[in-house]
Amino acid sequence: DADVTQTPRNRITKTGKRIMLECSQTKGHDRMYWYRQDPGLGLQLIYYSFDVKDINKGEISDGYSVSRQAQAKFSLSLESAIPNQTALYFCATSDSYGGPNTGELFFGEGSRLTVL
Amino acid sequence: GENVEQHPSTLSVQEGDSAVIKCTYSDSASNYFPWYKQELGKRPQLIIDIRSNVGEKKDQRIAVTLNKTAKHFSLHITETQPEDSAVYFCAASKGTYKYIFGTGTRLKVLA
Numbered sequence: 001d002a003d004v005t006q007t008p009r010n011r012i013t014k015t016g017k018r019i020m021l022e023c024s025q026t027k028g029h030d031r032m033y034w035y036r037q038d039p040g041l042g043l044q045l046i047y048y049s050f051d052v053k054d055i056n057k058g059e060i061s062d063g064y065s066v067s068r069q070a071q072a073k074f075s076l077s078l079e080s081a082i083p084n085q086t087a088l089y090f091c092a093t094s095d096s097y098g099g100p101n102t103g104e105l106f107f108g109e110g111s112r113l114t115v116l
Numbered sequence: 117g118e119n120v121e122q123h124p125s126t127l128s129v130q131e132g133d134s135a136v137i138k139c140t141y142s143d144s145a146s147n148y149f150p151w152y153k154q155e156l157g158k159r160p161q162l163i164i165d166i167r168s169n170v171g172e173k174k175d176q177r178i179a180v181t182l183n184k185t186a187k188h189f190s191l192h193i194t195e196t197q198p199e200d201s202a203v204y205f206c207a208a209s210k211g212t213y214k215y216i217f218g219t220g221t222r223l224k225v226l227a
Contacts, residue, residue, distance in 0.1 A: 031213060040125070042205055042219040043160070050213070059216070090159065096213070103148060105215065107159040 002027040006091050006108035014116050019078040021111045023091030032074035033092040033105070034058075034066060043090065049074055050096070081115040088112050118143045120208050122218025130226050135193045137221045139206035142187070146208040149182060149189050150215070154203045163204075164191070196225045 004025045013019055023032065034046040045058030047066040055066060063085060065077045078085055091108040095101070119142040129135050141149075150165035166173045166180045166189065173180050177196075182189040189208075193200055203222050207215040 035217075040219060042122070043207075043217040045214070045216070048214060056214075058214075094213070103165070103209075103211075103213070104150070104162045105152070105160075107161070109159050 004091055004093055004106055004108040006089075006111045008111060009109065010112045012114045012116065013081055015082055017081050017115075019081050019113065021076045021089055021091075021113070023074045023076070023108055025072050025091075025093045025106075027093055027095075027106060029093035029095040029106070030071060031094045031096060032068065033094075034064075034074070034076045035090045035092060035107075036060060037088040037090060037110075046076065046089075078113075081113075083115045086113060086115045118146075118208075118216045120206060120216045120218040122206050122221060124221060125219065126222045126224070128224045128226060129196050131196060131198060133196055135196055135200070135223055135225075137191045137204055137206070137223070138188065139190070139208075139218050140186075140188050141208040141216070143208065143210065143216075144184075144187060145210045146187075148209045148211065149180070150207050150209075151180060151191050152205045152207065152217075154205065154220075156202070160205060193223075196223075198225050198227055201225045 007022045033048045035043045044060045049068045052068050067075050089111045092105040121140045147168035152160040153163045154160040177194045179192045203220045206218040209215045
């Protein structure tokens with residue numbers, strides 16, 4: 001089954017460390033997203049990408065960077081992690097192809113990051 | 117900036133009763149309004165969506181209504197069942213690419 005896969009699923013790290021969360025998809029979608037989920041704050045958009053050469057900042061991009069290595073891969077980096085970046089991170093994909101599911105976001109299983 | 121407000125944050129209903137979750141959006145150019153359901157420990161999944169050229173859409177026990185004038189849309193779940201217990205998120209976007217989500221509603225269906 002085509003899916004969206006995130007690694008690692010859980011990570012504990014220390015303040016100041018560099019962390020990379022990876023996302024790969026086999027859905028053939030062109031659009032990829034990184035969201036952060038905190039209790040009571042819903043899903044906040046960090047970065048989104050419409051294709052390999054197109055990267056856009058979302059609502060809360062400060063302290064994060066991304067790389068779209070290929071159409072199927074989109075990674076999120078925290079250059080110097082801080083405790084308030086402790087959260088559940090979701091990668092998502094969608095397509096722009098005009099079919100019946102265009103626009104639907106397909107989420108990965110999430111990566112839980114704890115920064116001590 | 118763009119904003120989506122969602123109420124209530126928690127909702128408890130008796131099994132078989134109806135549940136209503138309401139969202140208000142700020143950007144009048146928004147034209148696509150999906151609803152996602154997130155079960156405990158799982159990823160969010162789309163349950164229903166509506167576009168701005170439609171006032172209401174129904175899928176079995178779930179319906180969504182849209183009032184563009186008031187910039188308001190709602191999710192209605194009838195005959196609630198225990199498996200409806202989850203967190204529900206509304207979202208709004210211009211086109212189908214950049215979504216602003218509400219803060220979520222935790223629905224508990226009491227047996």
